[in-house]
Amino acid sequence: xxxxxxxxxxxxxxxxxxxxxxxxxxxxxxxxxxxxxxxxxxxxxxxxxxxxxxxxxxxxxxxxxxxxxxxxxxxxxxxxxxxxxxxxxxxxxxxxxxxxxxxxxxxxxxxxxxxxxxxxxxxxxxxxxxxxxxxxxxxxxxxxxxxxxxxxxxxxxxxxxxxxxxxxxxxxxxxxxxxxxxxxxxxxxxxxxxxxxxxxxxxxxxxxxxxxxxxxxxxxxxxxxxxxxxxxxxxxxxxxxxxxxxxxxxxxxxxxxxxxxxxxxxxxxxxxxxxxxxxxxxxxxxxxxxxxxxxxxxxxxxxxxxxxxxxxxxxxxxxxxxxxxxxxxxxxxxxxxxxxxxxxxxxxxxxxxxxxxxxxxxxxxxxxxxxxxxxxxxxxxxxxxxxxxxxxxxxxxxxxxxxxxxxxxxxxxxxxxxxxxxxxxxxxxxxxxxxxxxxxxxxxxxxxxxxxxxxxxxxxxxxxxxxxxxxxxxx
Amino acid sequence: xxxxxxxxxxxxxxxxxxxxxxxxxxxxxxxxxxxxxxxxxxxxxxxxxxxxxxxxxxxxxxxxxxxxxxxxxxxxxxxxxxxxxxxxxxxxxxxxxxxxxx
Numbered sequence: 052x053x054x055x056x057x058x059x060x061x062x063x064x065x066x067x068x069x070x071x072x073x074x075x076x077x078x079x080x081x082x083x084x085x086x087x088x089x090x091x092x093x094x095x096x097x098x099x100x101x102x103x104x105x106x107x108x109x110x111x112x113x114x115x116x117x118x119x120x121x122x123x124x125x126x127x128x129x130x131x132x133x134x135x136x137x138x139x140x141x142x143x144x145x146x147x148x149x150x151x152x153x154x155x156x157x158x159x160x161x162x163x164x165x166x167x168x169x170x171x172x173x174x175x176x177x178x179x180x181x182x183x184x185x186x187x188x189x190x191x192x193x194x195x196x197x198x199x200x201x202x203x204x205x206x207x208x209x210x211x212x213x214x215x216x217x218x219x220x221x222x223x224x225x226x227x228x229x230x231x232x233x234x235x236x237x238x239x240x241x242x243x244x245x246x247x248x249x250x251x252x253x254x255x256x257x258x259x260x261x262x263x264x265x266x267x268x269x270x271x272x273x274x275x276x277x278x279x280x281x282x283x284x285x286x287x288x289x290x291x292x293x294x295x296x297x298x299x300x301x302x303x304x305x306x307x308x309x310x311x312x313x314x315x316x317x318x319x320x321x322x323x324x325x326x327x328x329x330x331x332x333x334x335x336x337x338x339x340x341x342x343x344x345x346x347x348x349x350x351x352x353x354x355x356x357x358x359x360x361x362x363x364x365x366x367x368x369x370x371x372x373x374x375x376x377x378x379x380x381x382x383x384x385x386x387x388x389x390x391x392x393x394x395x396x397x398x399x400x401x402x403x404x405x406x407x408x409x410x411x412x413x414x415x416x417x418x419x420x421x422x423x424x425x426x427x428x429x430x431x432x433x434x435x436x437x438x439x440x441x442x443x444x445x446x447x448x449x450x451x452x453x454x455x456x457x458x459x460x461x462x463x464x465x466x467x468x469x470x471x472x473x474x475x476x477x478x479x480x481x482x483x484x485x486x487x488x489x490x491x492x493x494x495x496x497x498x499x500x501x502x503x504x505x506x507x508x509x510x511x512x513x514x515x516x517x518x519x520x521x522x523x524x525x526x
Numbered sequence: 527x528x529x530x531x532x533x534x535x536x537x538x539x540x541x542x543x544x545x546x547x548x549x550x551x552x553x554x555x556x557x558x559x560x561x562x563x564x565x566x567x568x569x570x571x572x573x574x575x576x577x578x579x580x581x582x583x584x585x586x587x588x589x590x591x592x593x594x595x596x597x598x599x600x601x602x603x604x605x606x607x608x609x610x611x612x613x614x615x616x617x618x619x620x621x622x623x624x625x626x627x628x
Contacts, residue, residue, distance in 0.1 A: 068573050069550060075569045075617075076558035082621035085569050089614040092576065096610075099579045103586065110586025112596065119585070119600050123607020130608075131615035142616055143568045150575050150609035156602035157580045160595055164584075182533065278567050284574045291580035293540065301540065302547050303576035309551025311570055314563065321560050405561075413563035421623035432560070 053102040053109075060098030061299035067091025068303050072310055078427075095299045136419055137379045140412045141208040144201045144277045147284055151197030154287035155254070158191035161294065162250055181239055183294065188235040190290035191250075192257045197283040199261025204277050207270045216267035221331065224263050231256040271453070272329045274412040275318050279326075282311025321407035322470055352488070355506035357515070360482055361522035367444035369400040371436065373473055374420065377450010377485060379410050381512035384423035387449065390516055391425065393523050402429055404436035404446075404473050406454035433473060440477040448475065448483045450512045452490070456497045465495060481505040484515050565620045572613025578606025 067087050074084025103110050110116070127146075134142045206212035235253055238246060268276055289304025291297065319326050355363075364370055372391070378384060391401045403425065409416040417430060431439065440446065448455055451473075458465040459472045475481050481504055488507075490496055499505055508515055534541060558566055585599035 064576070068576075069554060071573070072551070072566075072570065073554045075566050076555045076562060078559065078562060081562060081565060082618065085565075085572075085614060085617045085621060088569065088573055092573070092610055092614070095576065095579060096582065099582050100586070103583060105587065110583070112586055112588055112590075112599075115596060115600050116582055116585050116603060119603035120607050123604045124611045126604075127608040127610075127612030128615050131612045131619065134616070139568075139616060139620065140564070142612070143564075143571055146575075146609050146612045146616070147571050149605040149612075150571070150577055153575075153581055153602045153606040153609065154577045156598055156605070157577070157584055160584050160588075160598055160602070163595065164587075182537075274564075274567075278563075281567055281571050281574070284577070285570070288574045288577035288580075289544070291577050295580060295583055296540070297579060297583075298543065300576050300579055301543055303573050305544050305547035306551040306554075307570045307574040309548040310555045311567070313552045313555060314558070314567055314570070317558070317560075318563055321563075407560040412567075414561045415564055417561045418564065418620050418623050 054104055057098050057102035058298075060094050060102070061297070064091040064095030064098075064299040065302040067094075068299075068306055072306060135382075136422055137382070138209065139418075140274065140277065140415065141205050144205040144208065144273070144280075147277060147281050148198045148201030148205065150284045151194045151201060151280070151287060154190050154194030154284065154291060155198060155257075156194075157291055157294075158187045158194065159254070161187050162191075162244065181242060184239045184242065184244060186290045186293040188239060188253065190287050190294065191254060192231060192235065193283050193287040193290065195254055195257035196261040196264065197280045197287060199258045200265040200280045200283075201277065203262055203265040204273050204280065207265070208273050212266075214267060214269060220263060220267060224260065227256060227260050227263070231260065268330065274408070275315055275322075275326070275329050278311060278315040278318055279330075282308045282315065285309075285311055318408075318413055321413055324470070352500050353506050355482060355508050357508070357518045357522050360506075360508055361519055361526060363480060363482070364394060364399070364445050364447065364519075365397050365523055365526055367399055369439075369443045370394060370402075370445045370447060371439065371443050371475075371478070372401065372403050373446060373448045373451050373455060373475060374403060374405070374409060374416050375449060375451025375454065376410050377452075378512045379415070379419055379450070381450065381514075383449065383511075383513035383516050384419045384425070386513055386516040386520060388420075388423040388425050390520050390523070391429070393520060397523075402431050402436075402439070404433070404439075404475075405430050406433055406451070406473050407471075409451060409454055433471060437474045437477075440474055443478040444480060446475045446478040446481045448481065448485075449516070450485060452485070452497055453495070455499055456495065457499055458495065458497070467495065475499070476502060476504070479504065482508055484508045484510065484512055486511060565617055568613060568617040568620060572610055572617060575606055575610030575613055578603060578610055581606045 068091060071084045071088025074080040100116060203212060231253055234249055238249060265276055285304045285307030289301050289308060292301030292304055316326060319329055394401050403420060405416050407413050453467055455473050455475045456467060457476060459467045459470045462468060476499060483500060483505060555566060581602035585603055588595045588599055
């Protein structure tokens with residue numbers, strides 16, 4: 052009876068995951084979709100706790116289980132509620148790492164568990180099969196790689212960890228990867244579940260591999276990496292599904308594994324790059340060289356004063372704002388919205404052009420602007436924006452750099468060559484707000500800043516916008 | 527060869543689930559607009575937190591007195607809960623901001 056109810060719980064769980072993912076991919080239903088999946092997860096988790104049985108025996112250690120659930124819930128909720136909007140990508144990466152670690156720990160316990168079986172502690176139970184060992188090792192390796200990689204990605208996004216690579220790293224990574232698989236394969240084929248030394252060797256090797264896999268990849272590509280690691284964790288969860296013959300873990304894990312892989316590819320497409328290029332091309336390394344060579348070719352740029360910028364924008368017919376990471380770090384989205392309203396009151400047509408990878412993650416900028424109450428239909432996507440720039444009087448660039456760099460179209464030697472950009476240089480005037488002339492995230496010079504129609508408005512995005520707003524009000 | 531066939535025969539329902547889930551996973555998010563990439567990734571991130579069920583099963587089967595196993599299991603459940611709860615809450619926070627203005 053209990054077990055058949057549990058089966059139904061798992062069925063409901065699996066269905067909600069599918070429906071939830073479907074709803075998450077449409078703007079109107081996304082929030083409900085997230086809720087639906089959360090409810091399904093709740094049912095599956097509590098169903099397991101109260102209804103799970105093995106050989107007629109239910110689960111015990113309730114004190115420990117509920118203690119862990121409460122602790123995880125409190126910490127998780129606080130972290131998710133307190134985090135600043137700009138730091139969200141990091142947090143997602145961190146949570147992903149937790150899931151990977153959880154999968155790896157399950158494998159650690161199960162390996163010890165079946166080792167005990169094998170040594171005769173429970174002679175009544177069957178010896179482990181190759182299939183069991185295989186799923187244990189897969190869960191261990193994938194979970195550990197995902198954990199270590201996510202922690203590095205987290206560190207990179209918040210600037211604690213710098214890019215690092217050494218000569219022959221790719222060869223070393225490959226050797227390490229295949230050596231780990233070979234040792235695991237050997238243990239599976241030999242049905243050896245008592246060799247702890249090799250088992251922990253595999254764990255350590257997988258952790259090192261995860262670190263070395265992410266370290267050389269540039270910070271700008273972290274979203275793609277996180278998305279990939281996300282699908283890894285999905286597969287690791289599915290391994291748990293195999294191990295316990297658990298349908299909800301299996302469907303949930305495989306769904307995320309497949310959807311995550313597709314999402315990774317879609318993200319790469321938005322940047323017009325291939326996945327191999329992101330993973331092996333080591334963006335960061337090449338870009339440093341490109342930056343150094345381009346640095347010599349700096350031309351003259353001109354500055355614009357706050358009052359000139361204010362006049363210029365107030366008397367324009369159409370202004371397009373291009374927000375970038377600079378706006379996000381300065382938390383300037385609210386002032387930005389205020390500026391938009393002021394200009395609208397003066398009869399200026401104001402829009403926001405959102406590059407697919409503006410900010411640090413696809414869609415990141417939309418989230419930030421939505422937070423500041425900017426209406427959804429004011430945000431236009433790249434293709435539409437590129438049609439509108441021709442008829443635009445002023446483009447105001449707020450802390451964006453690489454996404455408006457014409458080198459992506461004109462200079463085949465540039466590391467961002469081929470990335471679709473916002474063609475702001477088609478507008479009549481371009482005002483660029485930046486903190487300094489320092490290059491953007493990809494580490495390359497931007498010739499847009501030296502064009503005659505471009506003028507620079509230096510300063511923190513929030514401070515500069517506040518002054519602009521005050522100036523326009525007094526006009 | 528025979529071993530593989532026997533294995534496939536014994537696990538055919540699981541193999542069906544895996545194959546169909548892969549297609550479903552790809553199909554279901556196929557037309558996502560780039561605006562929703564980040565929330566979708568975050569939501570998927572919360573869903574793979576389903577691994578916590580494995581951690582709960584492991585934990586619930588540990589014999590009393592095996593403290594090392596209990597502690598590792600405890601850690602696994604805490605991490606899994608962080609993944610699930612944190613993942614869903616952070617996704618909700620992101621999506622809350624997509625609300626249309628009246």
